[in-house]
Amino acid sequence: MKIDYHTHHARCGHAVGSLEEYVIRGMEIGLAQIGLSDHMPLIHVNPATYLPEMAMPMDELPRYVEECLELKEKYKGRIDIRVGLEGDYIEGYEEDIERIIRAYPWDYVIGSVHFLGEWDITDFRQTAGWEGRDRMAVYEQYYDAVQKAAATGFYDYIGHIDVIKRFGYAPEGDVTHLENAALDAVKRHGLAIELNASGLRMPAAEMFPSARMLQYAYEQGIPATIGSDAHQPERLGQYLEEARALLKKVGYTQLATFDGRKRLLVDF
Incomplete structure (x- = not known):
């Protein structure tokens, strides 16, 4: 079975293409399932004063879900569309996040950490944020946030769990204990992880997570999906x-595949 559960389209501001174009492309490349999973709207910064093109506006969220559901019905029998959301975990905004997640009939919700406060560690425009910082302290803060995300019960799986390495900024010390602690939290709270292939086209030059982390996840019995x-x-x-x-x-x-927030493991 060929699936791709992590996609973004024009509504988020930093991607291109319509939802339907993704669905059509999915059929062309032989996907059995495609997950539509755009970014949750920003809830902790003022979109009018923050960097542009970060996420879909809040008033677009219901339109996004409606279009996903329409496409799901339109292409039924040709490709299996799963309606998802990449739901940023932002410490201190749990009630706002939960409100968004509970408001719509998702098939799955990805728990991803992009922000440490107002700093998006995954945005190429914000790499200056590393300057003058203790990198180990940043890694500790990031992996602490991942553990807290796993504990919320909001998410079905954790996305690009070691995306902190995206731009090649790494501390001098070993971070294996931080990575394993994050995966232990995923296991403890019954989540899956994704193997996010996009790291191969980034400065990190390896997938998220690394092969070492993926091996540890497998040994712990943590299910995996791909995107x-x-x-x-x-x-x-x-x-x-x-x-x-x-x-x-x-x-x-x-x-791991998802339908109505229920996980189903399929052979591949």
């Missing part, structure tokens, strides 16, 4: 063959 994190239709499915090969090398024989 390209495509921000343009032509990148749908990019590097997912490599992702599937890595999963098999580690020992995985099944992928």
Whole structure:
């Protein structure tokens, strides 16, 4: 079974292509399931004064869900569309996040940490935020947030769990204990993780998570799904063959899929 559960479209401001273009592309490349999973609207910064093109406006969220559901019905029998959300975890805003998640009939919600306060550690325009910081302290703050995200009960799986490495900023010391603690929290709270292939086209030059983390996740019995994190239709499915090969090398024989917030493991 070929799936891609992590996609973004034009509404989020920093991607291109319509939802339908992604669905059509998914059929062209032979996906059995496609997950539509755009970013949750910003809730902790003023979109009018923050950097542009960060996420969809709040008033677009219901339109996004409506269009996803319409496409799900339109293409029924041709490709299985799953309606998702990448729901940023932002410490201190749990009630706002929960309100958004509970308001719509998601098939799945990805728990991702992009923000440490108002600093988006995944935004290439904000890499100056690393200057003058203790990198180990940043890693500790990030992985602490991942553990807190896992504990909320809001999410079905954690997205790009080690995305903190995206731009190549790493502390001098070993962070294995931080990575393992985050995965232990995922296991403890019954979540899955994704193998996000997009890291191969970034300075990190490896998937999220690393092969070492993925091996540890497998040993702990943590289910995994996969996603390209495509921000343009032509990148749908990019590097997912490599992702599937890595999963098999580690020992995985099944992928996690989601329907109505219920997880189903399927052979691949």
